[in-house]
Amino acid sequence: RDSSREVLEWRESFDQLLKSKSGVTAFHTFLKTEFSEENLDFWLACEDFKKTRSKTKLASKANRIFEEFVQSEAPREVNIDHETREITRKNLSGATSACFNEAQAKTRTLMEKDSYPRFLKSASYQDMTKQATSHCLSKRSHT
Secondary structure, eight states: HHHHHHHTTTOOHHHHHHHHHHHHHHHHHHHTTTTTTTHHHHHHHHHHHTTTTOHHOOOOOOOHHIIISSSSSSSTTOOOHHHHHHHHHHHHGGTTTTTHHHHHHHHHHHIIIIIIHHHHHSHHHHHHHHHHHHHHHHHHHHH
């Protein structure tokens, strides 16, 4: 697939951005400038966590994710309400691949409603779309 077309598709939906490896990388770079990359890192950790099949690994990964992102005063604490934090803490006692679903959904919504629109307006994304658009146009004129 053409990477220029992919860059332009990121505007269509937050899902398009998250499906793209380079989209996630570009968004992560942008979030670093806003000091909020922990939201995406948490979301990605949850996606990876859901693929874990071993029960023992599930429990240890769950605790690691909780300690890094969810518990109060966590080193990379994500912005979720107290209730969601509490539900997630309770879910840890019987760690399943779904134990972070609510916290992950809240974090995703926050990124989609807050950071994603700013990313689309950012100078870095604007530059990418200009390059992608001119690349798509020059390809069209050569065919």
